[in-house]
Amino acid sequence: MPTTPQSELTAILTGAAIVPLDDRAFLRIAGSDATRWLNGMVTNSVQSLTPGEGNYNFLLNAQGRIQGDGNIYRDTATEEFLLETDRTQVAALQQHLDRFIIMDDVELLPIMDDQRALLLAGPRAADRLTALALPTPAALHIARAMYDGQPILILAPPAPLVPRYEVWAEPETIATLRTALQATHVSSEALENLRLLEGRPRFGQDIRDRHLAQETNQTHALHFSKGCYLGQEIVERIRSRGQVHRTFSGFRLSALPVSLPTPLTLDGKPAGELTSASILPLPEGEMPFALGYIHREAIERNAPLAFDGGAATPMTLPFHPS
8 A cells, every 4th residue: 555754654653664774883892801991982981781681872083072872782692782873874983983093902893785674663563572482672772683593683763753773684684584573664755754753863864063062952862970982071060050152942833944954943033044944744734844944042032043945933843743
């Protein structure tokens, strides 16, 4: 049965949907010094992770500017670390991290092409895995299992709106699972719409290397009692001041912007910018929606913002469709 943008998003929000995942890759961090060293490179506490656990992290430079992001898991099989990030970030993050390996027993190994992945998302996603006798790890956990005699890795990334599972395996096993999971096949556009609803910023688009950690409103990436790490001084300085000049937000729009990023204004003065946008095919009707940044002064004014060709109203994230 043919799908529509609305039926695809509905499947994600109310049922179980599946889509090939081809934009993610891993950087494996191994070695006897890996735990101590990696804990000093990222914003969250990886030293406290037990096998199977993970957390979301920023990687900063000495000036506190974000150089990349990713979920870091401690592997259940080897207890090494798996940094999962956007495929386009792997080389840059490896180069960034490699600069700080001095006398440490640490090895960085990109893992990009030996396996394939499916993303299974929705309130009934766990049921689909359970029906195949596969594990359903909690958010920010991983599990290893066997299916049809072949090993698979299941990751559960953060899920602000609906549960999500990434299933990694050899290409032949992934092809079998695409049918066996009996979920609605959706497009990458539907996955992007889910990202906007959940308010998950994408590095290189919503987060750039000029942004500070607290500006992104991703507080789950920060740990304030883990010890020293690269860029910590700036993070702590901002924490002591209590706020930043701008913060990440959702926006209901009157129309889509002509281009991105696009500036926001209030009474003709700079008030933020839009960084991602789409017309969301919600059950109640189409809604232009965006992610971006709003200045603190504009929040205090609580007034609609303008951009070239339309108006924007700040919205709390994640955005829950009615």
